[in-house]
Every structure is written in C-alpha cells, then in structure tokens.
Amino acid sequence: MSARFKAGDRVRVRVGSPPGHFRTPAYVQDKIGAVERFHGDYRNPESLAYGGDGLPRRPLYLVRFPQSQLWPKYTGPARDQLLMDIFEHWLEPA
Template sequence: MRNFEIGDRVRVRESTSMFHTRTQAFIRGHTGVIVEHRPAWVIPEDEAWGRDDGRQEPFYVVRFLQTDLWDRYTGFDGDTLETECSERWLEAAP
C-alpha cells in the first residue's frame, strides 16, 4: 500500500542513519513532488547487510527545484533534480 500519489508534495525527513541509505543529505529537509512510483523493495539499510528477509517498502521518484536545493544555484529557475526515495524518508508537505 502506498501513502503517496503522483503529484503529492512531500518533504524529505531530516534524519541521520548509522547505516547505508540512498537518501542524499542535500535533499533532506527539502520539499519536492512525487513524479513516479517504484515497486516495493528491500530498504537500503537492510539491503546493505545482504538480508534476504529485509524489510520492504515502496519507493518514489521525487522532483525538486534546484533553486530550492542550493542557495547559490546559477542555472535556470525551472531546472529540476529527480531522485528516488523510500517511503520511510518522506512525509506529507504542508
């Protein structure tokens, strides 16, 4: 079951992890938009340990405006970055 739909605004949680994660530090705390669903998969923290019984959850492709990510971004205002996030890292944005 997915908690988010394409077009939903989401915020990436500001959290730390002692283990491997694919959630880049530079997107944490920022708001983006869900643009694609990915199938449920073993979360990166469990996958890194090679666990066959790892916890699975949905993944999403989230699009961010680059001007929102970097204060000194000098490209076009409409430039975007898309990256994949597991559901555990996302929360609904106000």
C-alpha cells in the same frame, strides 16, 4: 505495502543520518519536492547492506525538486529540476 503518496503529492524529505547504510543524500534532506512517479515496492537497502533480507519491501518514489530550492546559489533557470529515487520511510507529507 500500499503506497502512501501519489504522483503530484508534495513531500518533505526526513532529516537523518542513522548509523549504517542509507540511500538518502544529505543535500535533499529537509527539502520539499513533488512525487513524480511511484516505482513500486523494493527491498530496503538499509537491511540488505547488513545481510538482511530487505523485507518488507518499501514503496519507492521518484521525487522532483526545483534546483533553486536545493541550492541557494543555483544559477540556472528556475525551471531546472533534480529527480531522485527515495523510499517512503524517508518522506512525509508537506
């Protein structure tokens, strides 16, 4: 699959708790971050978790979030960041 986003793009994490297995923690859902890097295409864990083949592979990104945007009570400096690997189908442009 061709990657929809590139490094630097602003993205919002989709909100969802689909039945079954997924790898997008609640604490980043609906949050806005920036693509740090594109890792490549990887098998989809939501299919692999139920014996599927995980195909088609999905683009996977490292996404960076300012900590202060994730946690209203974050006490550290504004420069602190959280980075997480997120599949493209969990991201939308922001």
